[in-house]
Amino acid sequence: MTSDNSPLLSHGMGLEPVAPSWPALRLDEVVRLLQRYPQVGAVQGLSWHSPRPFSSACTVDTASGPVFVKRLLQAIRSVEELMEEHRFMAHLQQRGLAASEVLHAADGASAIADDGWTYEVHRIGAGVDLYRDATSWTPFLKPQHAAAAGTALAHMHSAARGYDAPARSAQLLVSGFTIFNADDPLTRMQQYIAQRPALADYLAQRPWRDDVQRVLMPFHARLQPLLNGLTPLWTHNDWHASNLLWHTKAPSAAAEVTTILDFGLADRTCAVYDIANAIERNIIEWLALPSHPSSQRQLVHIDQLDAMLDAYEAVTPLSPQEAAALPALLPLAHVEFALSELAYFHGVLGSADNSALAYDTYLLGHAEWFHSDAGQYLLEHLRQRYAHLMNKEP
Known part of the structure; x- marks a missing residue:
């Protein structure tokens, strides 16, 4: 397994990057979480940490392919509040829309509460993340x-x-x-x-x-x-x-x-x-x-x-x-x-x-x-x- 490569900076309220408000996801933390998702398979490492400011998130390489793990403070999102999003996404997928796929844990849950945090796991969708480092309020490339x-x-x-x-x-x-x-x-x-x-x-x-x-x-x-x-x-x-x-x-x-x-x-x-x-x-x-x-x-x-x-x-x-x-x-x-x-x-x-x-x-x-x-x-x-x-x- 590769070790964590935590970001030093995240997006802030202006053009300049700032110190992140929340600690980066750790490899041992992600391994423990993904044990609840047997369909994912063994964790091979963390490949990218998101610079978004309101949560901690990263891309995780696993035996079944890459997944995206996101962690929020429970005061920001409870399990039920995340499931409000997930139910809407499921409706869109049922209508044929390519919304991000939320994975379900072995007990059927699409969101996990643990130690003051709420977690969700997504399968990496099809396509290229052309704008993954773009801040809010920046235009399209063309x-x-x-x-x-x-x-x-x-x-x-x-x-x-x-x-x-x-x-x-x-x-x-x-x-x-x-x-x-x-x-x-x-x-x-x-x-x-x-x-x-x-x-x-x-x-x-x-x-x-x-x-x-x-x-x-x-x-x-x-x-x-x-x-x-x-x-x-x-x-x-x-x-x-x-x-x-x-x-x-x-x-x-x-x-x-x-x-x-x-x-x-x-x-x-x-x-x-x-x-x-x-x-x-x-x-x-x-x-x-x-x-x-x-x-x-x-x-x-x-x-x-x-x-x-x-x-x-x-x-x-x-x-x-x-x-x-x-x-x-x-x-x-x-x-x-x-x-x-x-x-x-x-x-x-x-x-x-x-x-x-x-x-x-x-x-x-x-x-x-x-x-x-x-x-x-x-x-x-x-x-x-x-x-x-x-x-x-x-």
Whole structure:
């Protein structure tokens, strides 16, 4: 067996890598875990450690082929909370979608609790992990990849129809569309905060009601009349190139998505919410914006946006209501994950710096950016793109 090769750094909240928040998986730990999975066979070594920040994960070489082991603090995901993801993934697989395959232990469990941690094991999916070291908010390598991602997202939404599980119970590091999918978001947000004591503790020191009223509510005013046209749907909510595996015949050839990874943010939202998240995560280089105050339009990848949306709509055209909702929803798509992330940084990590960054730069700053020249450029492009559909609204 090879020895551990633990990473020294992981992805942080900015462009620079940081020390990981959680210890790397150890070889003896993985061996002990995989004894519960006899179908895997003998462990031969750990070949790669993920730099993702909220968990510890690695690729494990075994007698039956490589598997992916992920470990989270139980306060972040309980066994039942992980199984909410796994049941959705199983539904997608039953509908023919190439979602990551979760392995079951000898007792039938798809998630294991041990010593304060929760573990899951996945078979390595088909395809190449082209973006495995890419941080969030980095663009596709080329428009062809954006198109492939759009096609795959549309197929995932088609496969998700008929899955009618209720919204998730998980409270940390999840996305969702419950606050602004309402006529009274301030009341919904108050309820959301009250259910998360760490979030309530942090926000007690911030003028959050005034900030929400000033920054977020104007966007909701445009979205609210369109809410009835958005059909509930279980969605991925973290549709970034690094959560996809790829097949390419040659460097210059068109790509296709072969496997969909990481359903950690999946929940019951709607298709337009998932599309908005895909735009927010892939099309805008958020981390590079501060370094380009006068030329931010070049960090909004309109060519990739159109490629992704064209490919999506070739499979599933947007309704007039969905088309009108997309530019209205986009500035709000990040809100619930930002709040959830804030609860994590304050309540689990106890990081004052990251908590402030999550509140000022992510929760408020990302929404405020849509009032900038580059933000308006993006929203206006979407409005013009769908003007012909909006004119068909009753």
